[in-house]
Amino acid sequence: MKLYRALVVATSLLLLFSSRTSLGAPPTDEEKPxxxxxxxxxxxxxxxxxYGCQYGVTPNIDQLANEGMxxxxxxxxxxxxxxxxCVLMTGLHPGHAQRRANQSKDGLLALPTGQMTVAKLLHEAGYATGGFGKWGLGNPGTTGVPEKQGFDTFFGYYDQRHAHDYYTEYLIRNSVRVPITQSGDQSWDDYSATRIADETIQFIEANKDRPFFCYAxxxxxxxAYEIPDNSPYGERSWTETEKNYAAMVALDDTDVGRVMxxxxxxxxxxxxxxxxxxxxGANANFIKRLGSTGQYRGYKRMLYEGGIRAPFIARWPGKIQPGSINDVQTTFVDVLPTIAELIGVPVPAGADGYSILPSLLGRERQVRPTPLYFEIYEPYFQQSVRLADWKGYRTGTRDALELYDLKADPGEANNVAEAHPDIIKEIEAIMTAEHTPSPHYTTPEHRRPAKAKRNKKRQTTSLKDLLDDKE
Ligand SMILES: [Ca+2]
Structure with missing residues (x-):
């Protein structure tokens, strides 16, 4: 029996077990976290x-992990x-989701009316819903604005490019511009991240007596790699960009501490x-000196592990075992079904993920019932599948598939495709099945056109293109 089918059978049994153990009376408002x-x-x-950072410490996030999973x-x-x-909000995997690159043939896509989102699910269940920071799924005047996608309030940047400006003249609250007075000295008062973290905390305070969803x-x-003070790293023999980047990570950690x-x-x-x-994953600028993608290959925009591996920590006192470590394979696609189970509502039809609530609550050791599938259309079309410990990767739909054994080779250094034709076939079938064509993107058969058809100008993406981070 093929590995995939064997996994499905094994995990169907697990799911059957889990549905018996995890279903109970829906939580009351008092019980909803x-x-x-x-x-x-x-x-x-x-x-x-x-997670083993080589250049600095993030004590508040460490504490979150020590007190959670x-x-x-x-x-x-x-x-x-x-x-x-888009995957996080909709619960659709990248082969089904609307957004498969920052841009599309039709420009910046906005979430459509009628789209199920995590925020709508929570709003309909009586949660106060607030978002703070970068939205990126619909600019003002479109159907995709956060206040039409389940948020009572959203404060920050709607447009991804606007979000590059940390000393902006305005931020946006529910599609209305909020002027930000700039003193001109690029102080903390002028810095957008300060305002956004302050608003995050104010929302928590204002909604302390009712269930709330705070999307920070x-x-x-x-x-842009700008911060009023990079002093935690100011003395290092790094570039200013590296110092600022590291200080911005430290700021996230400080703000996590403030929220807690x-x-x-x-x-x-x-x-x-x-x-x-x-x-x-981290931008390519920060993999060499800072090691921001850890042991993993690749970086932002690549479907090698370095582009998609994420820190993921969850803390809920009395429910999640402090200091626990969980190796279940999970992506943002699981957030929507997990939250649905958490608040006792049905998982919306069409959602691709699985609830990892049994993992969070320590009820069982979950094994993912289906492979993880990714695709992306920038800087060129890529697909990847994680099937148990196998990782398949290719560009185009007909380019040769690379295969890595992540257990032995987490850095994806040794392509073992030739030795495992059966696994290759299986992963190719998964890539074909999980990819749904989108009218907004053209899916190429090959990363580069065949020689005879190739334009004089070679269609390659240089490292410089990748480093020139436009979105
Ligand atoms: Ca990003």
Missing amino acids: NIVFILVDDAGIGDFST KFTNAYSGNAVCGPSR AWTPPHG QKLKDLGIDEKTLVVFTSDN
Whole structure:
């Protein structure tokens, strides 16, 4: 029997077991936890000391892991901002999701009317819903704005490019511009991340007496690599960009500490599930000196592990075992079904993921019932599949598939495709089945056109293109 089918059979049994054990009476309002979902932008798994950061420490995030559960096989939604956030919000994997690159043939796509989102699910269940930071799934005037996608309030950047400006003249609240007075000295008061973290904390305080969903989609350490004070790393013999980037990771850690302190001061930290993660792997600029993608190959925009491996930590006192480590394979696609189970509502039809609540609550050792599938259309079309410990990767739909054994080779250094034709066939079939064509993107058969058809100008993506981070 093929590995995939064997896995499905084994895990169907597990799911049957889990559905018996995890289903009970739906939680009452009193039992519904608050949810604080902290999503930082472009930080790699190697930026956090609990995951082995080589250049610095993130003590508040370490503490979150020490008091909660740390996932060691977690992935973001995709390898770049918009597509990753689309997976997170909709519960659709990258072969089904609307956004498969930051841009498309039809420009910047906005989430459509009628789209199920995590925020709508929670809003309909009576949660106060607030988002703070970068949205990226619909600009003002479109159907995709957060206040039409389940948020009572959203404060920050709607447009991804606007989010590059940390000393902006305005931020946006529910599609209305909020002027930011710039003193001109690029102080903390002028810095957008300060405002956004302050608003995050104010929302928590304002909603302390009712269930709330706080989506803290903070922008550091995404470029522009600017921060009023890079002093934690100011003395290092690094470039200013590297110092600023590292200081921006440290700022995220400080702000995690501020949120946790507020939850404790309000006496609600025991009824709050806090999740910390990042939307995609680190930018290529930070892999060499800082080791921001840890032991993994690749970086942001690549479907090698370095582009999609994510820190993922969850803390919920009395429910999640402190200091626990979980190796279940999970991606952002699982957030929507997990939250649905958590609040006792049915998983919306069409959702691709699985609830990892049994893992969070320590009820069972889950094994993922289906492979993990990713695709992305920038800088060129790529697909990847994680099937147990196998990792398949290819560009185009007909280019040769690379195969790695992640257990023996987490750095994807040794392509073992030739030795495993059966696994290759299986993964190719999964890639074909999970990829649904989208009218917004053209799917190439090959990364580069055949020689005879190739234009004089070679259609390659240079490292410079990758480093020139436009979104
Ligand atoms: Ca990002």
